[in-house]
Amino acid sequence: MGLIRLIIIAALIYLAWRVIKRLLAQARPTDSGNPQIMVKCAQCGVHVPTPEAFSHNGLHFCTQEHQRQYLEHHDR
Numbered sequence: 001m002g003l004i005r006l007i008i009i010a011a012l013i014y015l016a017w018r019v020i021k022r023l024l025a026q027a028r029p030t031d032s033g034n035p036q037i038m039v040k041c042a043q044c045g046v047h048v049p050t051p052e053a054f055s056h057n058g059l060h061f062c063t064q065e066h067q068r069q070y071l072e073h074h075d076r
């Protein structure tokens, strides 16, 4: 009787530990390894996160429209 209860408690602790470990593993990258790098739009000066920016020849733009406008004015 007592042994079965002990095994069930041990199994629950083991399962809880696995869940906690998984949660910690998921939380860690967002805590430290996710620096949001901001770049400045060469056309309007707005700062946008790199994944959302449009890049061209080392320049960054907040929208494809601004990239087009900038190149129209500076390419010639």
Ligand SMILES: [Zn+2]
Residues within 6 Å of the ligand: 041, 042, 043, 044, 045, 046, 061, 062, 063, 066
């Ligand atoms: Zn812009």
